[in-house]
Amino acid sequence: MIDTHERDWLVISVSTAGAAGTLRVQVWRKLRSLGALYLQQSVCLLPARGEVVRDLRRLADRIHHQGGTARILRMRFADPAEEHAVVEELNAARDAEYAEVLERLPALRQELAEETARGRLTYAEVEESEADLDRFRTWLAKIAARDYFAAPGGQAAREAVADAAAELAAFEEAALHADAPEPTAAVNTQQLRIVEKS
Numbered sequence: 001m002i003d004t005h006e007r008d009w010l011v012i013s014v015s016t017a018g019a020a021g022t023l024r025v026q027v028w029r030k031l032r033s034l035g036a037l038y039l040q041q042s043v044c045l046l047p048a049r050g051e052v053v054r055d056l057r058r059l060a061d062r063i064h065h066q067g068g069t070a071r072i073l074r075m076r077f078a079d080p081a082e083e084h085a086v087v088e089e090l091n092a093a094r095d096a097e098y099a100e101v102l103e104r105l106p107a108l109r110q111e112l113a114e115e116t117a118r119g120r121l122t123y124a125e126v127e128e129s130e131a132d133l134d135r136f137r138t139w140l141a142k143i144a145a146r147d148y149f150a151a152p153g154g155q156a157a158r159e160a161v162a163d164a165a166a167e168l169a170a171f172e173e174a175a176l177h178a179d180a181p182e183p184t185a186a187v188n189t190q191q192l193r194i195v196e197k198s
Helices: 021-033 050-065 081-119 123-145 153-178 184-197
Strands: 007-016 037-042 043-047 069-075
Touching: 007 021, 007 050, 021 050, 037 081, 043 050, 050 069, 081 123, 081 153, 123 153
Parallel strands: none
Antiparallel strands: 007 043, 007 069, 037 043
């Protein structure tokens, strides 16, 4: 069981009524990017970590400046079992995100295999696959930043991205050899000619 005794939490209550229509979307996106657990509409929960507190203060300032209201309340659970259930719910949400990474990553690996089978070992393919891998790394980093309780699915997702990176490195090496083969044969021929003349 996860040790969650005596941990501080933040309850965030937001109202964007009367503010610009775009504020509601901005608030929702920010709270989701932090991994907030919604308790009900406009009320959510996050662990009281330093970086979370800073981000929420900035968000509250923006909400107030744009005509909305925001309250951030610090709290602790009276019942450890209830807190444990919240941690499990947060971990389940992160695991669902990690599972989506695992679901989409095979397409990149499949593309590398198909391009290798076709003999299309080109710099353009390396560059395209590298951009895809960078997107996966960025996505994984965003999930990890809101994975406050080390959700179990994180390890498999990190390993899968690392495996894809290794496959891309092998593909890049093969593309290098296909595009710019080692000049050993030319060097040997020149050496032979020099020997013949002397």
